[in-house]
Amino acid sequence: MNEPAIADKFAAFEELIPPLTDLNAPYREALSRGELILQRCKSCSSYQYPFESFCYECGSTELEHKISLGQGSIYSFVKVHQPYHSAFKPFIPYTVATIQLDEGPRLLCAMLELTTEVEIGDRVTPRIERITASESMLTYELEGS
Amino acid sequence: MKSLKQKYCIVGVGNTAYGKNPGISQIAHNVLAIRAALEDAGLSAQDLDGVLTKAPTSTFPMLWGPKIAEALRIQPKVTATLDQAGASNIGLIQYAISAIEMGQAEVIAISYGDNPRTGTRASYARPRGDDALAGLFGAPSSYAMVAKRHMHEYGTTNEQLANVAIAHRTHANMNPNAQFQELFTVDDYMSSRWVAEPFRLLDCCPVSDGGAAYIITTEEKAKELRALPVYIEGIGQAHPSWDFYRRPELATSGAKIAGKMAFESAGLQPTDVDFCEIYDCFTIVPLISLEEYGFVNKGEGGSFYEEQRTHIGGELPCNTSGGLLSETGMPGTQLVVEAVRQLRGEGENRQVKDAEVGLVSQQGGIMTTHATMLLSNQGVHQ
Ligand SMILES: [Zn+2]
Numbered sequence: 001m002n003e004p005a006i007a008d009k010f011a012a013f014e015e016l017i018p019p020l021t022d023l024n025a026p027y028r029e030a031l032s033r034g035e036l037i038l039q040r041c042k043s044c045s046s047y048q049y050p051f052e053s054f055c056y057e058c059g060s061t062e063l064e065h066k067i068s069l070g071q072g073s074i075y076s077f078v079k080v081h082q083p084y085h086s087a088f089k090p091f092i093p094y095t096v097a098t099i100q101l102d103e104g105p106r107l108l109c110a111m112l113e114l115t116t117e118v119e120i121g122d123r124v125t126p127r128i129e130r131i132t133a134s135e136s137m138l139t140y141e142l143e144g145s
Numbered sequence: 146m147k148s149l150k151q152k153y154c155i156v157g158v159g160n161t162a163y164g165k166n167p168g169i170s171q172i173a174h175n176v177l178a179i180r181a182a183l184e185d186a187g188l189s190a191q192d193l194d195g196v197l198t199k200a201p202t203s204t205f206p207m208l209w210g211p212k213i214a215e216a217l218r219i220q221p222k223v224t225a226t227l228d229q230a231g232a233s234n235i236g237l238i239q240y241a242i243s244a245i246e247m248g249q250a251e252v253i254a255i256s257y258g259d260n261p262r263t264g265t266r267a268s269y270a271r272p273r274g275d276d277a278l279a280g281l282f283g284a285p286s287s288y289a290m291v292a293k294r295h296m297h298e299y300g301t302t303n304e305q306l307a308n309v310a311i312a313h314r315t316h317a318n319m320n321p322n323a324q325f326q327e328l329f330t331v332d333d334y335m336s337s338r339w340v341a342e343p344f345r346l347l348d349c350c351p352v353s354d355g356g357a358a359y360i361i362t363t364e365e366k367a368k369e370l371r372a373l374p375v376y377i378e379g380i381g382q383a384h385p386s387w388d389f390y391r392r393p394e395l396a397t398s399g400a401k402i403a404g405k406m407a408f409e410s411a412g413l414q415p416t417d418v419d420f421c422e423i424y425d426c427f428t429i430v431p432l433i434s435l436e437e438y439g440f441v442n443k444g445e446g447g448s449f450y451e452e453q454r455t456h457i458g459g460e461l462p463c464n465t466s467g468g469l470l471s472e473t474g475m476p477g478t479q480l481v482v483e484a485v486r487q488l489r490g491e492g493e494n495r496q497v498k499d500a501e502v503g504l505v506s507q508q509g510g511i512m513t514t515h516a517t518m519l520l521s522n523q524g525v526h527q
Contacts, residue, residue: 016277076294076395079342086281093339094279098290098390106391108279119299139279 012087012133018136023051026065031136034128036070038103039063047103070126071143072101074118077111099140101126109140118142146242146380146410153242154367154374155520157186157360158482163473164324166354167263171201172355174258175213180395182254182358187371188225193360195223195244195253199233202476203261213256223250230509231424231477232382232399235516238481239362239380246399251366257478258356266352285349285427286341287389287511292429292480293343295396298444301432302342305447307334309428310470317467319495321459324353325471348428350469374488378413378502379519381406389511398430398508399515400437407517415425415439418519420487420497420516421461422480423506425468434506435463438517462497477507481518488522501525 015049020028027049030037038047043060047068054061077097083089088110095111095118112129113120123143146153161174169177175198183189196214200206210224212320223244227233234257240389241253281287295301310332318325329347335348367374385400408414415438423431432446440461441449449455455463466472466483473479484503486492492500505518 013278018277075390076290076297078281078286078289078293078344079339080280080286081339082283082285082341084286085277085280088280091280093342094280096279096286096290098395108276108281108390109280110280120294 003117004134006130009090009131013137014135016085016087017132023053027051028106028135030067031128032134034124034136036068036126036128036138037065038068038105040066047101047105049105049107068101068103070101070138072099072124074098074120074122074124075100075106076120077118097124097140109138111140114142115145116142146377147412148410149242149246152364153245153361153377154364155359155377155481155485156362156367156370156372157182157184157188158358158485159170159183159185160322160357160479161258161355161481162476163322163353163355163479165238165262166260169260169354171204171206171259171264172212172216172305174354175256175358176216178258178356178358179217179254179256182360185372186360188215188252188360190219192252193217193219193254194221195241195250196221197224197237197241197253197255198226198475199237199257199478200226200228201257201259201513203259203264203266221250222344223253229514229516231385231426231507232384232509234477234481234507235380235505235518236382237348238361238377238518239382242377243363245363252360252362254360256356256358259475260354262352262354264354270324284511287343288427288429289341289344291389291395291433291512292427295429296343298396299447300444301447303335304331304390305432306343306348306428307452308329308450308453309425309431310334312450312453312469313425313464313470316465316495317471319493320466320472323467323472324351324474325467344427346356350426350474353474355475355479356474357475357482359481360397373486373522373525375485376523377518378521379407379409380516381408381410382514384514385512386419389513396433398433398437398512400434400506400508400517403515403517404438407519411519413519417502418461418504419500419502420465421463421504421506422465422484423463423468424477424480424508425464425470426474426476428470429461430508430512431468437454438504438506457495458498465492465495465497476509480505480507484520489518
């Protein structure tokens with residue numbers, strides 16, 4: 001079996017990967033397969049991320065995983081110039097956006113290697129990047145790019 | 146405050162030098178500030194029966210109130226450390242008043258001191274757990290996200306943000322203890338480097354060592370002391386609480402509800418306020434605060450600053466000692482100290498003429514917490 005290729009530019013991202021927990025493992029396994037999953041409450045039908053053992057909306061502990069296309073729009077964004085962490089240095093200036101998912105939740109997500117300026121309201125779509133042998137990270141790009 | 150048995154006052158204020166204080170520990174910053182405030186009030190450490198503190202930002206020590214009490218060689222009846230970030234500066238006053246109302250204490254010191262400039266400041270830009278891979282580190286990027294949304298909704302411009310930084314620097318220029326006193330222009334601002342667009346370096350408060358403190362007691366006790374008592378007329382708080390990017394509205398803060406609560410408890414209105422000391426960790430915050438308090442309409446904070454109506458001598462002077470942006474990046478304790486000095490008429494060449502009512506606005510996190518306080522000298526200058 002061939003290992004997926006890992007680009008050198010992602011070499012320093014490993015130390016940013018949070019500890020694996022029972023809660024985040026399914027999300028990370030899905031991402032590693034190239035899929036984005038969200039939690040959905042079986043009681044009130046709301047979607048949530050990050051994962052918890054209960055629903056933030058109604059308190060129900062009956063939650064299921066749903067595959068999401070991850071589509072949404074930019075609610076706000078910044079373009080980071082300060083080298084806060086070595087992992088992001090090759091991408092400076094890079095964009096971090098608050099993504100309003102069509103399913104309801106908002107996410108914070110990096111948008112790397114953009115070739116055009118983005119604006120609030122722009123439609124975006126996930127771009128899942130392989131960063132280690134077993135881990136991938138969620139980034140976003142403009143729809144249709 | 147209308148709901149209380151008696152009136153409460155701030156009777157002493159003190160602070161250390163601001164900027165770089167090598168060799169001065171966190172605890173020393175607290176002790177030096179409290180001792181200066183006691184001296185100002187004509188009291189000694191033995192007169193204190195309460196010590197309340199806000200935890201240092203750079204580290205989060207346990208049992209911090211008792212440690213500071215020990216460093217003052219006292220065993221007080223009341224101690225507490227509150228975890229509301231910047232809003233704690235007012236939350237602790239509310240705690241002090243509650244303790245005095247309940248008969249547990251009479252004279253309480255409130256302090257903050259930290260040395261992130263010469264000590265450690267790793268906590269200032271730590272990755273945010275599951276969000277670390279999003280590339281958002283440090284407070285500037287998060288507040289910049291708020292600013293970008295405000296610009297989108299209301300047309301706020303970088304020139305307007307520049308004018309917030311310039312207004313507060315103009316006041317710091319008259320404050321010999323300010324960390325940054327040198328004046329700058331909109332052009333200087335525009336050529337300062339980007340940190341996280343839409344923020345440049347001059348949109349951000351500095352990292353500073355320093356300590357500040359104030360002493361709270363009853364009106365009755367205050368009248369025995371040497372300084373002109375400054376009355377706590379009203380307090381309000383409100384906490385937007387959620388992680389900033391998940392809040393329904395991003396270009397707002399807790400100021401609207403906290404302000405209404407403070408004005409109602411004081412029986413005052415925004416038109417009664419002579420000056421404001423507003424938490425200004427980043428330029429967008431005072432602009433949003435003025436809007437939420439109702440001093441200007443929503444979206445007009447930027448033009449209010451651009452028209453220089455917040456300068457000393459203007460219609461509503463703001464951050465008369467330079468605020469977090471220029472006096473010291475300390476998280477807000479200095480704003481209470483400056484409001485008291487203004488109301489006692491000790492503002493020297495930056496004194497707001499005939500100041501009778503001042504508003505202090507505090508917040509913490511990424512506009513996660515909020516507290517508002519109205520102070521007055523009860524019209525002593527009339
Ligand atoms: Zn639910």
